[in-house]
Amino acid sequence: MRLPLSVLCWLVLASLALRAPPALAHAGLPETSNVTVRRGHPEDLFAGATFGAVVSRDSGKTWRWICPESMLYGGWRPESFLWQANGDLLAATGASLIRSRDGGCTWQAHPFFSSNNLWPSGLEAPPSTPSRLWVTTARASSPNGLFRSDDGGETFTAIDALRSTTHVYSSVKVAPSDTRRIYVSADTPQGLRIFRSDDEGSTWEEIPHPFPEYSVDSRPYDLLVLRVAENDPDHLWARVTAQGWTYLLESKDGGHSFQSILHPPNQEHDGLDEYLVGIEVSADGRTVWAATYTRFFRIREGGPTTLLSLPEGNACADRQGDTLLVCGSTWVHDWALARTRDEGDTFEPLFSLPHILPPACPARTPTQDICRPRWPQFAPSIGADPTLPPEEPVTVEPGTPEPPPKKGGCSSAGGLVPAACLLTLTPLLRSRRRDPESSRR
Template sequence: MKLLSSLRHALPLASLALLPTPALAHLGYPDTTSVTVRRGHPEDMFVGATFGAVISRDSGKTWSWICPEAMSYGGWRPETFLWQPDGTLLAATGAALIRSHDSGCTWTVHDYFKSQGLWPMGLASPSSNPSRLWVTTGRSASPNGVFRSDDGGETFTPSLRSDTAVFTAVKVAPSDPRRLYVSGGTATGQRIYRSDDEGEHWEEIPHPFPEYSEGSRPYDLFVLRVADTDPDRLWARVSWQGWTYILESTDGGRTFRSVLHPEGQDRDAIDEYLMGMEVSPDGNTLWAATPTRLFRVRAGESRATLLPLPDGNACAQREGDVLYVCGASRVHDWALATTADEGQTYTPILNLPDTRPPVCPAGTPTHDVCRPRWPQFAPTIEADPTLPDETGDGGTVDGGTDAGTSDGGPTQPEPPAPPKKGCSSAGGLLPAAAFLLLSTLRRSRRRNPPEN
């Protein structure tokens, strides 16, 4: 039985190896990586994945595929997306700002950043003012900045500039949209940049992290969340000596303390890179995801709790009072679920084998590029490879008036080549890959101890 199970999980990977060359950047298990709910339209959900994305316009009853080749991001996979009330989808990939005005059928690269050789890494927009966008750039050995848009991303102006800093992420305080936090680093150490007036003025707060600095410097500081009701409370992650630490500040980013760390009794459990986190509405429960598992920490607890599921893939994202969690269909028959009891039980809403072919209109990249790939891709997620016959308008998006329009046609600009060296290059993408390798080796050593 174990052999049959192993073969069942290996066959999709073998099929994946037969895909055209561009898809080879997505080797590994097909998994979900993020979930985004359209603001004001909870029935619309967009799930990022290692194989592009899947989208639902009916509260998760049906899901259709969007292939990465149609999304204009090349080898850079967005960590998160932003879906605005007007239907615009955006993502900062680390190499470009990509956007779609037609529910993912047509994607374009924003020319403002491309034309200046800027690499967008962070993206934020206050829910109280969706037309306001903030974008950070993080190209090493290059000028970078924090950029503001007041027209939904059509035009941008610089709010903060630096010839020496890499700006990794930006967050807006939900309870006070004037309060902004930007994380980053320079050659001399990590920084938090704070504004109390919507970017008119910035305060630079150095963070030496002396408790982690013996023999090497911490790097890749990312601000992750700001509390719903307290603009002075925020969370970040930092990397040091092959480990990641989740930090909390209660004084507006001036000081941080570690709240989730692979030390002491937690080291045996947290042996993988901590990729992302989420917090409860009151800020007193925290979930942190590794590439395969999800941990929970409640206020006052001395250690993290490893949740029984998910196993094999993990992410956590809260939308209002609903906590969405990524999982692995190959292990427990769901790739996305919700939980109402902090991760003890789950209600599945996406199982990858139920995914359908793209449903965009003919003439859009998602239709013309992705549909021919479906028969070859579908077996990798154990979905039906049959392409349904197109009738009438050739397939339409099930959505609202925002579906089916184009923001620039099917041309797919190439993003800039990834940086080749430097710890802060690509905003932690290279360190993340190294962490994944280290995590794999650690797990292998623990599960297969050397013989005496």
């Protein structure tokens, strides 16, 4: 049964009145979800979001919308993106490997994985060898494995030692200080595993991880390698879930043993009671930032865990040198992305959702032709101006592929709360925000 719009609006208003942070973060309201910077080009920034993505080519001064329909992933939203120095944007969505070669204007699903019914789950390309890509796949009851590309993602070959019809591979990470060291996390019929290679994939060590300390009533699941320290190939972080709790784990012996390191304040349990969005790590590996749907933690080696005052209601992080780029919630503290140069004590806002502008891509590219007509309907949901300015000539970068023929039949709703309802909500939401000056602490 479809509810009338007035009833739907009333239900959303009621949920906001209850002020349940997890529901606000990712179950209806538009939010940023991850951020990446183009390698070697700090002026180019890209933020994934619940409503597609936004891109800036001027160090964050302006941000342009990219709708999810043009990015080919529908309900499968990437947890992170990779932006290579040559301009290639890539993401493993869980259903396909998508790539854009023109800054987000044209997206294509990689035919190798699509034609073989493979579901890419993890993507890695070390900065020192950007032409080498590693991709894991995780489709249940299907031939999964680890795949390697030596030509920037044009072609892929399978790593024979990890081919399996029973294993599901969740992620792959390469040690920045030694690219021969590779970690792959997996779920197998025998339990959770870390596969480790010290020779760039030629041979592998299989390391079982039963996690008996978490296996009281049910088997742990969702083991995911998150990061390898920049200065030590034996130092890495992972997550695992058990009985509704997520544990942030640290290993200093190359993945042979792990210890939980996140102990939220005022909680007797040493795990998180909500989804861990991701982590960021300092260059020396001694400080970790952990983001959830509503909270942001700083964990210093040998010190206490600090629940930072911001962001709240939504969080993610990406480190660039000594600066952290951090997702936040416009609905709570007036910014959707900010930077911090003091490890999270204070924040400098980069943009809030109402500052987002319509797409600005060449004509006959999917982002321009699909997303631009959707802007008047989408803009009110983020408090932006729905007026479409005249199209401006856009310079196409050399080597940009010819866009594919435009396809019709996409839903214009995109799973968002109806614009009419959000127009009603906007004054209420803004009344809940903090004083702008307080958002800098």
